[in-house]
Amino acid sequence: MKKINYWLVKSEPSDYSFSDLLKEPEQTAEWDGVRNYQARNILQNEMKINDQVLYYHSNSKPSQIVGTAIVVKEGYPDFTSWDPKSKHFDPKSTPQNPKWFMVDIKADKIFKTPITLQEVKNNKKLSNMVLVKNSRLSVQPVTEIEWSIILDMSK
DNA sequence: GCCAACGTTGGC
DNA sequence: GCCAACGTTGGC
Numbered sequence: 001m002k003k004i005n006y007w008l009v010k011s012e013p014s015d016y017s018f019s020d021l022l023k024e025p026e027q028t029a030e031w032d033g034v035r036n037y038q039a040r041n042i043l044q045n046e047m048k049i050n051d052q053v054l055y056y057h058s059n060s061k062p063s064q065i066v067g068t069a070i071v072v073k074e075g076y077p078d079f080t081s082w083d084p085k086s087k088h089f090d091p092k093s094t095p096q097n098p099k100w101f102m103v104d105i106k107a108d109k110i111f112k113t114p115i116t117l118q119e120v121k122n123n124k125k126l127s128n129m130v131l132v133k134n135s136r137l138s139v140q141p142v143t144e145i146e147w148s149i150i151l152d153m154s155k
Numbered sequence: 156g157c158c159a160a161c162g163t164t165g166g167c
Numbered sequence: 168g169c170c171a172a173c174g175t176t177g178g179c
Contacts, residue, residue, distance in 0.1 A: 012177085036162075059177050117178080136161055136176050 006142040008054040018066045027107040033088040039139035044075040044101035064114040073104035111154035
Protein backbone atom coordinates (compact mmCIF):
# COMPACT_ATOMS: atom_id res chain seq x y z
CA MET A 1 0.00 0.00 0.00
CA LYS A 2 1.20 3.44 -0.89
CA LYS A 3 1.95 5.90 1.86
CA ILE A 4 -0.17 9.02 1.95
CA ASN A 5 1.48 12.30 2.84
CA TYR A 6 -0.20 15.33 4.33
CA TRP A 7 0.33 18.97 3.41
CA LEU A 8 -1.01 22.46 3.93
CA VAL A 9 -1.30 25.10 1.24
CA LYS A 10 -2.06 28.77 1.73
CA SER A 11 -3.96 31.19 -0.39
CA GLU A 12 -5.28 34.63 0.20
CA PRO A 13 -9.03 34.28 -0.29
CA SER A 14 -9.17 37.66 -2.02
CA ASP A 15 -6.78 36.17 -4.56
CA TYR A 16 -8.03 32.58 -4.82
CA SER A 17 -10.35 31.10 -2.20
CA PHE A 18 -11.55 27.59 -1.45
CA SER A 19 -14.92 28.47 -2.96
CA ASP A 20 -13.12 29.55 -6.14
CA LEU A 21 -11.62 26.05 -6.22
CA LEU A 22 -15.07 24.52 -5.73
CA LYS A 23 -16.35 26.48 -8.73
CA GLU A 24 -13.70 25.06 -11.08
CA PRO A 25 -14.64 22.28 -13.51
CA GLU A 26 -13.97 19.05 -11.57
CA GLN A 27 -13.18 21.32 -8.57
CA THR A 28 -9.57 21.07 -9.75
CA ALA A 29 -6.94 23.76 -10.22
CA GLU A 30 -3.28 24.22 -11.06
CA TRP A 31 -1.47 25.36 -7.93
CA ASP A 32 0.63 27.92 -9.79
CA GLY A 33 2.53 31.00 -8.73
CA VAL A 34 4.64 29.52 -5.93
CA ARG A 35 7.99 31.34 -6.04
CA ASN A 36 9.80 30.07 -2.98
CA TYR A 37 12.45 27.35 -3.16
CA GLN A 38 11.39 25.36 -0.12
CA ALA A 39 7.79 25.28 -1.33
CA ARG A 40 8.93 24.56 -4.90
CA ASN A 41 10.90 21.52 -3.80
CA ILE A 42 7.83 20.10 -2.10
CA LEU A 43 5.69 20.71 -5.19
CA GLN A 44 8.28 19.28 -7.56
CA ASN A 45 9.45 16.23 -5.64
CA GLU A 46 7.40 15.37 -2.62
CA MET A 47 3.70 15.79 -3.32
CA LYS A 48 2.26 12.58 -4.72
CA ILE A 49 -1.08 11.63 -6.22
CA ASN A 50 -3.73 11.09 -3.55
CA ASP A 51 -1.79 13.03 -0.93
CA GLN A 52 -4.11 15.06 1.27
CA VAL A 53 -3.95 18.81 1.62
CA LEU A 54 -5.31 21.28 4.15
CA TYR A 55 -6.52 24.49 2.51
CA TYR A 56 -5.64 27.59 4.51
CA HIS A 57 -6.88 31.13 4.00
CA SER A 58 -4.09 33.56 4.88
CA ASN A 59 -4.35 37.31 5.32
CA SER A 60 -7.95 36.78 6.19
CA LYS A 61 -10.40 37.66 8.94
CA PRO A 62 -9.81 35.35 10.57
CA SER A 63 -7.05 33.36 8.94
CA GLN A 64 -8.19 29.76 9.02
CA ILE A 65 -8.15 26.26 7.57
CA VAL A 66 -11.35 25.92 5.59
CA GLY A 67 -11.27 22.51 3.94
CA THR A 68 -9.25 19.75 2.33
CA ALA A 69 -8.07 18.86 -1.14
CA ILE A 70 -6.35 15.96 -2.88
CA VAL A 71 -3.31 15.99 -5.15
CA VAL A 72 -4.48 14.81 -8.57
CA LYS A 73 -1.41 15.67 -10.67
CA GLU A 74 2.20 15.53 -9.52
CA GLY A 75 4.86 18.18 -9.99
CA TYR A 76 5.23 19.66 -13.46
CA PRO A 77 6.63 22.96 -14.73
CA ASP A 78 4.68 26.07 -13.79
CA PHE A 79 4.19 27.60 -17.24
CA THR A 80 3.07 30.93 -15.83
CA SER A 81 6.75 31.44 -14.94
CA TRP A 82 7.69 32.02 -18.60
CA ASP A 83 4.59 34.00 -19.50
CA PRO A 84 5.63 37.67 -19.57
CA LYS A 85 2.02 38.66 -18.97
CA SER A 86 1.78 36.67 -15.75
CA LYS A 87 2.34 38.49 -12.50
CA HIS A 88 4.44 35.49 -11.49
CA PHE A 89 6.71 35.84 -14.56
CA ASP A 90 10.35 34.92 -13.96
CA PRO A 91 12.73 35.58 -16.87
CA LYS A 92 15.12 32.95 -15.53
CA SER A 93 12.57 30.19 -16.11
CA THR A 94 12.08 28.75 -19.61
CA PRO A 95 10.21 25.74 -21.06
CA GLN A 96 13.63 24.18 -21.76
CA ASN A 97 14.86 24.81 -18.25
CA PRO A 98 11.92 25.36 -15.92
CA LYS A 99 12.68 26.81 -12.55
CA TRP A 100 9.28 26.65 -10.86
CA PHE A 101 6.82 23.79 -10.50
CA MET A 102 3.21 23.19 -9.58
CA VAL A 103 0.74 20.40 -8.89
CA ASP A 104 -2.99 20.07 -9.51
CA ILE A 105 -5.29 19.80 -6.54
CA LYS A 106 -8.95 18.86 -6.35
CA ALA A 107 -11.23 20.11 -3.59
CA ASP A 108 -12.37 17.35 -1.28
CA LYS A 109 -14.19 18.37 1.91
CA ILE A 110 -15.33 21.74 3.09
CA PHE A 111 -15.03 22.00 6.88
CA LYS A 112 -18.24 22.21 8.85
CA THR A 113 -16.21 24.25 11.34
CA PRO A 114 -13.20 26.13 9.93
CA ILE A 115 -10.17 25.97 12.19
CA THR A 116 -8.79 29.42 12.91
CA LEU A 117 -5.10 30.08 13.36
CA GLN A 118 -5.91 31.06 16.94
CA GLU A 119 -7.41 27.63 17.61
CA VAL A 120 -4.36 25.95 16.12
CA LYS A 121 -2.14 28.06 18.35
CA ASN A 122 -4.29 27.30 21.38
CA ASN A 123 -3.91 23.54 20.91
CA LYS A 124 -0.69 22.35 22.54
CA LYS A 125 -0.64 19.24 20.37
CA LEU A 126 -0.37 21.47 17.30
CA SER A 127 2.43 23.68 18.60
CA ASN A 128 4.98 22.09 16.26
CA MET A 129 2.99 22.77 13.12
CA VAL A 130 4.97 24.62 10.48
CA LEU A 131 1.99 26.94 10.23
CA VAL A 132 2.80 28.13 13.75
CA LYS A 133 6.58 27.91 13.59
CA ASN A 134 7.27 29.34 10.13
CA SER A 135 4.34 31.48 9.21
CA ARG A 136 5.74 32.41 5.80
CA LEU A 137 5.99 29.04 4.05
CA SER A 138 3.06 28.67 1.66
CA VAL A 139 3.36 24.93 0.97
CA GLN A 140 4.27 22.92 4.03
CA PRO A 141 4.24 19.40 5.48
CA VAL A 142 1.67 18.29 8.05
CA THR A 143 2.12 15.15 10.18
CA GLU A 144 -0.47 12.39 10.22
CA ILE A 145 -1.22 13.20 13.86
CA GLU A 146 -1.70 16.90 13.15
CA TRP A 147 -3.94 15.98 10.24
CA SER A 148 -6.22 13.80 12.35
CA ILE A 149 -6.43 16.34 15.17
CA ILE A 150 -7.46 19.06 12.76
CA LEU A 151 -10.01 16.87 11.02
CA ASP A 152 -11.52 15.98 14.39
CA MET A 153 -11.74 19.66 15.32
CA SER A 154 -13.50 20.47 12.06
CA LYS A 155 -16.48 18.17 12.66
C1' DG B 156 -1.93 49.96 7.33
C1' DC B 157 1.98 48.69 10.21
C1' DC B 158 5.82 46.17 10.79
C1' DA B 159 8.42 41.81 12.36
C1' DA B 160 10.28 37.96 10.45
C1' DC B 161 12.03 35.88 6.86
C1' DG B 162 13.86 35.09 1.98
C1' DT B 163 16.54 36.84 -1.90
C1' DT B 164 19.88 39.64 -4.28
C1' DG B 165 24.12 41.41 -5.35
C1' DG B 166 28.42 44.07 -4.15
C1' DC B 167 32.61 43.22 -2.31
C1' DG C 168 31.02 33.29 0.88
C1' DC C 169 29.53 37.16 3.82
C1' DC C 170 26.19 40.22 4.84
C1' DA C 171 23.66 44.73 4.08
C1' DA C 172 19.92 46.20 1.63
C1' DC C 173 15.84 45.26 -0.15
C1' DG C 174 11.33 42.87 -1.06
C1' DT C 175 7.54 39.95 0.53
C1' DT C 176 4.48 37.54 3.63
C1' DG C 177 1.05 37.58 6.65
C1' DG C 178 -0.53 38.35 11.59
C1' DC C 179 -2.36 41.86 14.09
